[in-house]
Amino acid sequence: MDDEHEETLLRSAALQNAESIRLARRRAELQTEATLREQASLLDLTHDTVFVRDMRDTVTYWNRAAAELYGWTREEALGRVSHRLMQTVFPAPLAEINAELLRSGRWEGELVHSKRDGTKVSVASRWVLQRDEHGKAVAVLETNNDITERKRSEADLLHKTALLGELFEGGPDAMVLSSLDERVLRVNREFTALFGYSAEEALGRHLADLIVPADELERSLAARALAHSTPRRVAFDGVRRRKDGSRIQ
Structure with a gap:
């Protein structure tokens, strides 16, 4: 018992x-x-899109900002393969990006995503790898910041810069672009034709030393001082000197 x-x-x-x-x-x-x-709940407060995907790229978490930016609700996004859902355009092969992620634990770059309505959005993307207690990779936290307007502004600026460059180079008058201390930064074709200097010869030279005769230097400096003191356009007549020493009125 x-x-x-x-x-x-x-x-x-x-x-x-x-x-x-x-x-x-x-x-x-x-x-x-x-x-x-x-x-x-805290991740829903951020303005950046945040979602989590497993190692098969299946979405397991989708915050409020992601739903607002891309157009899919949390319920619609969960269980979907993120790169297929948003038709991601990568800056490099995905295999290379994933290799970097596994090697360093993080990756950053610019991506292009498609929203639910088909419009494209450029994002600055940051990926962080999550590992379990055994060191096995189990998930990726992806944070995306919408930079579509910035990219559009950059493209517009490049276009305008190129257009101004064409106008400068093809202008009918001799033109020179100089720094605040009067060093030559750029000259156009008419300048080289009129004064006889190649663009390489003119680059970096002080403008007064390049084309202003010695007896006109004081008058030229006074005119330039006036131009720097006012936002208005200042025009003045003067004598200039070619490379061969001949004078231009």
């Missing part, structure tokens, strides 16, 4: 211990779930 009683006590203790372990695990799971919900 004593042996049976002892066995019963041991069995009861084992069951109680197992139940305690189960309850402890459940409390830990509930705490983890609560922490994840709190973190997800």
Whole structure:
């Protein structure tokens, strides 16, 4: 009887211990779930799009900003392959990007995504790799910042710069672009034809030393001082000197 009683006590203790372990695990799971919900709630406050995908690129989390930018609700995005969903255009082969991500734990670059309505959006993208306690890669946190307007402005600026360059180079008058200290930065074709200097010869030279006769230097400096003191356009007549020493009125 004593042996049976002892066995019963041991069995009861084992069951109680197992139940305690189960309850402890459940409390830990509930705490983890609560922490994840709190973190997800915080991520919904950011203006950047944030989503999490597993190592097969399947979306497992999709914040409010992502829904607002791309047009898919959280329920619609979850379970979808992110790169297929948004038809991602990468700056390099995806295999190379993933290799860098696995090697360094992060990747940054510019991507082009398609919204639900088909419009394109340029984003500055940052990827961070998440590993488990054993060091195994389990997920990727991707944060995207919409830079579409910035890219459009940059393209517009490049276009205008190119247009101004064409107007400068093809202008009918001799023109020179100089720094604030009067060093030559650029001359056009008419300048080289009129004064006899090649663009390479003129580059970096002081404008007064290049084309102003010695007896006109004081008058030229006074005129330029006036031009620098007012936002208005200032025009003045003067004598200039060619490379061969001949003068131009």
